[in-house]
Amino acid sequence: MPELPSSVRVALWVTRAWADGTPIEEILPRALPDVHVVTGDVERLATWREFGESALLVALPAAGDITGLPATSPEALDEAVAAGEALVAPGLGGLLVPDVRTFGSELEPGTLLEWHAHDAQPVPRHRVEALDAGELERQLRTRLERDTAVLDAIGGQPFGAGAARELADNAFGARWGLPPGIPPRAQRVIHVAATVSLVARLGLEVPDGALVASIAAQREDVLRGLLRAAERTLADATNAASAALAGWVPAR
Known part of the structure; x- marks a missing residue:
């Protein structure tokens, strides 16, 4: 089955989990069934929720087109563009950028996804609410x-x-x-x-x-x-x- 970008799946599954109280550690395997190891700054998802975040957003940038990315550091911008995707915390401000790698052998390959957290400016909520x-x-x-x-x-x-x-x-x-x-x-x-x-x-x-x-x-x-x-x-x-x-x- 074709797969959506990791950030798209995680944004939707985590937002639903935040709404119904499902623990993040139970949600990530459902959002990323094709990933064997999830590591890095993934605990930031729980922290954002503790501080009142209720919706997780996504950006899918590319070289020459950073539509959807909030203002952030040049390093974070370059990393998000190279990855082609990022999770966005709209209220608190912040990014999680995935780095996907493979491990293991050709016969038994595995996928590791490491999330890197970066500071960013908040996203005005009305911009998201206006999407039709x-x-x-x-x-x-x-x-x-x-x-x-x-x-x-x-x-x-x-x-x-x-x-x-x-x-x-x-x-x-x-x-x-x-x-x-x-x-x-x-x-x-x-x-x-x-x-x-x-x-x-x-x-x-x-x-x-x-x-x-x-x-x-x-x-x-x-x-x-x-x-x-x-x-x-x-x-x-x-x-x-x-x-x-x-x-x-x-x-x-």
């Missing part, structure tokens, strides 16, 4: 239709042909490892955004050798733009879901 899953979905679908038309005009096989189609079908049918209680509309947008992100990434990883260099560059630019749009939507939809799980906004 329906509008997020409309914007992403509009972008997808536009970019698909451009890719069709360019030619070639922009989404990796049959492999991408199979991946998309599997992704739309997957549960994605989400906790219960997420509003249906936000959950649907998370599914759509994550699927578009996966397919766009696959299109970038599987270049079409039939295209000349200039046309291939155009294709790559379109796919990169679509990938960033999908990841921004995924982060916003996750944060809208966290706001609902925390009771900041009505579930809708």
Whole structure:
């Protein structure tokens, strides 16, 4: 089953745990079933809750696009961009950035996830409360239709042909490892955004050798733009879901 970024899963599972009182140590294995060892500054999650935090947010930055990251140190910014994801404590201010490594042998590999804590500025709550899953979905679908038309005009096989189609079908049918209680509309947008992100990434990883260099560059630019749009939507939809799980906004 395709997996969501670790920070997306942890943000939603932890926010739900904070709401119903489930201990964090019981929640993390559900959020990260594919991770064998979780270490680092993970105790910060319990500390944030003790000091009144009720919703955990996520950012999915990339080089040249730090949308969603609060003001923080250059070192933390670089680390979050390199990881491509981070957890955000909106009320108290703070970041947790994951560092994923493998260990063991080729026959018995393991995954270790180490969280690194950084100071950051708080995130205004009204920005999160204003996120609307329906509008997020409309914007992403509009972008997808536009970019698909451009890719069709360019030619070639922009989404990796049959492999991408199979991946998309599997992704739309997957549960994605989400906790219960997420509003249906936000959950649907998370599914759509994550699927578009996966397919766009696959299109970038599987270049079409039939295209000349200039046309291939155009294709790559379109796919990169679509990938960033999908990841921004995924982060916003996750944060809208966290706001609902925390009771900041009505579930809708």
